[in-house]
Amino acid sequence: MKLYYATGSCGLAPQIALREAGQTFDLVKVDFKTKTTVEGNYFEVTPKGFVPALKLDDGEVITEGAVVLQWIADHNPDRGLLPAHGSAERYRALEWLNYIATDMHKGYANLFYPHLDDASKLRFIEGNLATRFAYLDDHLSRNDYLLESGFSVADAYLFNILTWSHRVNVDLSAYPAIRRFMARMGERPTIRASLEAEGVMLG
Numbered sequence: 001m002k003l004y005y006a007t008g009s010c011g012l013a014p015q016i017a018l019r020e021a022g023q024t025f026d027l028v029k030v031d032f033k034t035k036t037t038v039e040g041n042y043f044e045v046t047p048k049g050f051v052p053a054l055k056l057d058d059g060e061v062i063t064e065g066a067v068v069l070q071w072i073a074d075h076n077p078d079r080g081l082l083p084a085h086g087s088a089e090r091y092r093a094l095e096w097l098n099y100i101a102t103d104m105h106k107g108y109a110n111l112f113y114p115h116l117d118d119a120s121k122l123r124f125i126e127g128n129l130a131t132r133f134a135y136l137d138d139h140l141s142r143n144d145y146l147l148e149s150g151f152s153v154a155d156a157y158l159f160n161i162l163t164w165s166h167r168v169n170v171d172l173s174a175y176p177a178i179r180r181f182m183a184r185m186g187e188r189p190t191i192r193a194s195l196e197a198e199g200v201m202l203g
Contacts, residue, residue, distance in 0.1 A: 001025040002055040004045060006032050007198050008167070010105065011052035013160040014068045015197065017153045019190035021076035027197060065105075066097045069153040081153045089149060096146045096154040103132050104161045111168035118169075125170060133175050140177035144184065151188075159185045163200075 003018060003025050005011025009032075018025050028037050035042045035049050046053045046063050054062045054071065062068050073081035083089035107129050111121050136158075139146070146154045162182055165172055172178050185191055195201075 001057060002028050004028045004030050004037065004042070004051055004053040004055070005198070006030045006051050008164075008200055009051050010065045010157075010160055012163070012194055012198065012200075013065060013153070013156040014052045014054060014072060015194040016156040016160070016188075016190050017069050017072040017081060019193055020081060020151075020153075020156070021072055021079050023072070023076070065157065066101045069097065069157060070094075073153050080149070081151075083147070083149060083152075089147060093147055093152055093154055096152075097157060100154065100157045100161060104158065107132065108161055108164050108168060108170075111164075111170070121168070129170065133172070133178065137175040137177045140181045144181075155181075155185065156191075159191065 001018070001023065003011065003015055005015060005027060006029065015027065028039065030037050030042050030051050037045075039045075043049055045055065046061055048063055050063065052063070052065055052068055054068045056062070062071050070082065073079075074085075077084075082093050107124075110116065110124060116124075145151050146158065159182065162172070162178065164170075172182075
C-alpha cells in the first residue's frame, strides 16, 4: 500500500491508523504547490489532487480522509479501530467522524485562507469554533477518548485537526480536557512514529 500525504496535512490521521493496524505501507509525499510526487504527476493518482489518498496493492485508490480511515478500520477488525458493523456504538463512531470532517476540519480550513484578515479569522474562531471546542471539551472531560470503548480512528482524525491550532492561532488554553486529550494522544507510539516520519513538531 501507498499513503499519499503532505507534511502537516490531514494525511496524518490515516498514517496513524495504518500504524495502529500494524500495516506495512509506503509514504509518498505530495508537493501541494506543483501537485507532484517523486513518482510524477499526482493528478494521475487522484484527479482531485487532494490528500490523503490510499493506493491499495491492486491499484485501487481510496480518497477522502474519513473514508480512508473507515477502510483501514474495516480491513483490520481485530485492531478495534471502529466498533462492529450494525452496533449502536458504530453509528456513534460515524457521527464523530462526520462531525470532525465537517465541523472541525472544514472550520480549521477556513483559517488557512490567505484572503481572510486576522480580525475576520478571530471572529470566526470566537463565533464558530468556540462552540465546537466547548462541546468537545465537555465530552472529553468525561471520556478519555471519543468513544466509550477507547481509542478509534475518530481520535486519530481529531488529533490530526487539533495539531493545526498553533499554525492558525487557535488558543486551546481554556479547554483543559482537550489539552489532556492531546497530551494523552501524543504519548501513543504510533502517533510519535507518524509525526517523526513527517518531520513534524507539535507546537
